[in-house]
Amino acid sequence: MKSKILIIEDNPQNMYLMTYLLKSFDYEVIQADNGREGIRLSREARPQAILLDIQLPELNGYQVAEELRKDASLREVPIIAVTSYAMPGDKERALAAGASGYIEKPINPKTFIFQLQELLLSHQPGAGEGA
Ligand code: MN
DSSP states (O other): OOOEEEEEOOOHHHHHHHHHHHHHTTOEEEEESSHHHHHHHHHHHOOSEEEEESSOSSSOHHHHHHHHHHSGGGTTSOEEEEEETTOTHHHHHHHHHTOSEEEEESOOTTTHHHHHHHHHHTTSTTSOTTO
16 A cells, blocks of 8 residues: 655645655655645545645644644654754754654755655654653
8 A cells, every 4th residue: 555645835846846756656645735724634634644844824834733733533643844944943843843753945855755764664653752
């Protein structure tokens, strides 16, 4: 079964690039271009992981992460914040809001998939937080 990834991102170039990279590694991709749509699709499509931009219309990435973590059925899904290199405070805030990890923008096409896979491996059920 293909792993399903939801991308919540309002920048068309970033959306295109992440989608292209994921599909070329055989992931199934679902797209949302604003925070509210991202929450709706998280509930409806049950992705195995969520890539979450921070600067988003409707609800920002922190609000989206907080909302998803309130939902018991989505509490375990890895949320990977895609944060701007130029905004150092973003990472800490994203983690505090419930993100499992982060990948920095600009997205590096050579390393993006490997960064993602490494983050997902460390957040598999049973990987044991603090064990
Ligand atoms: Mn954005």
